Amino acid sequence: MESLVFAMIPEPSVRTSGAPAPVAEQARRLLGTHLTGHGVTVQLTEVEAYAGPDDPASHAYTRTARSEIMYGPPGRLYVYRIHGHHCANIVVRGPGPAAAVLLRAGEVIDGIELARARRGAARVTSVPDHRLASGPGNLCRALGITMADLGTDLADPDMPVILDTSGRGSRKTLPVAAGPRVGVRRAADLAWRFFFDGDPTVSGYRRHPRAGG
Numbered sequence: 001m002e003s004l005v006f007a008m009i010p011e012p013s014v015r016t017s018g019a020p021a022p023v024a025e026q027a028r029r030l031l032g033t034h035l036t037g038h039g040v041t042v043q044l045t046e047v048e049a050y051a052g053p054d055d056p057a058s059h060a061y062t063r064t065a066r067s068e069i070m071y072g073p074p075g076r077l078y079v080y081r082i083h084g085h086h087c088a089n090i091v092v093r094g095p096g097p098a099a100a101v102l103l104r105a106g107e108v109i110d111g112i113e114l115a116r117a118r119r120g121a122a123r124v125t126s127v128p129d130h131r132l133a134s135g136p137g138n139l140c141r142a143l144g145i146t147m148a149d150l151g152t153d154l155a156d157p158d159m160p161v162i163l164d165t166s167g168r169g170s171r172k173t174l175p176v177a178a179g180p181r182v183g184v185r186r187a188a189d190l191a192w193r194f195f196f197d198g199d200p201t202v203s204g205y206r207r208h209p210r211a212g213g
Contacts, residue, residue: 022092022093022099023049023050023051023052023092023093023099023101023192024049024192024194026049026092026093026099026101027047027048027049027092027101027192027194028047028176028178028194029165030044030047030090030101030103030165031044031045031046031047031176031194031195031196032044032045032196033163033164033165034109034163034164034165035103035106035143035154035161035162035163035164036110036143036161036162036163036164037142037143037144037145037149037160037161038143038144038145038160038161039111039114039144040108040110040111040112040114040115040118040142040143040144041108041109041110041111042106042107042108042109042133042139042142042143043106043107043109044103044105044106045105045106045107045195045196045199045201045202046104046105046106046193046194046195046196046199046201046202046203047101047102047103047104047193047194047195048101048102048104048181048182048192048193048194049099049101049192049193049194050089050099050100050101050102050192051099051192052070052071052093052097052098052099052100053097053098054097055099055187056186056187058070058098058099058100059078059080059100060098060099060100063098066080067098069091069150069151070089070091070094070098070099070100071094071095071096071097071098072091072094072095073091073094073095074090074091074092074093074094075090075091075092075153075154075155075163076090076091076151076152076153076154077089077090077091077145077149077150077151077152077154077161078090078091078100078150079140079145079146079147079149079150081147083137085136085137085140085141086137086140086141086145086146086147087102087103087136087137087140088102088103088136088139088140088143088145088149089101089102089103090103090154090163102136103136103139104135104136104139104182104193104195104202104203105133105134105135105136105138105139105195105201105202105203106133106139106142106201107130107133107199107201108129108132108133108142112129112132115132115133115142115143116132118141118142118144119132119138119141119142130200130201131201133201134201134202134203135203136203143161144160145161149161174196174197174198174199175196175197175198176194176195176196176197177194177195177196177197178191178192178193178194179191179193179195179205180192180193180205180207181193182203182205182206182207183206183207188207193205
């Protein structure tokens with residue numbers, strides 16, 4: 001498995017207007033990598049960058065007990081709960097200045113029956129394969145990620161949640177697009193969401209009704 005540290009080395013050719021380059025580049029480089037959680041593996045197809053103290057939309061904009069993990073070593077899993085769903089982020093900067101990448105969508109490439117069962121008995125047959133891990137809540141549900149996984153070292157092969165950055169799979173042939181992040185009120189127009197353009201697993205864009213620029 002390629003080391004997580006290597007995966008976080010910025011690509012000089014990537015530039016996103018307004019974003020601190022390392023955070024945007026590190027988010028983009030996670031596309032196509034494989035994340036395994038509790039017996040299910042997805043290939044990541046959509047992510048969002050959050051630049052910590054430089055980003056008013058980030059949980060780490062203000063340093064609190066909840067955001068403290070994002071000021072620690074990179075490669076850790078930051079998990080939070082919202083509207084009854086879990087969301088997973090990978091810490092990509094630190095120790096020191098905080099930044100994290102929200103994992104928005106992926107394709108289930110291994111353990112699909114387990115992922116489907118985690119959607120609940122009523123949806124075992126009704127959810128198409130490409131929607132099983134579409135959206136941050138669905139992705140965590142498919143992978144079985146909960147608050148118990150907070151702080152996981154994703155480079156440790158003995159952990160129940162691990163990141164494999166080797167390869168990056170077939171979606172390298174699809175173009176990478178950038179757009180505004182989904183559902184944020186502040187810094188809502190910054191193009192810090194990266195996704196494989198045309199991939200059916202990518203979640204839909206929704207702008208917050210009270211979003212500002």
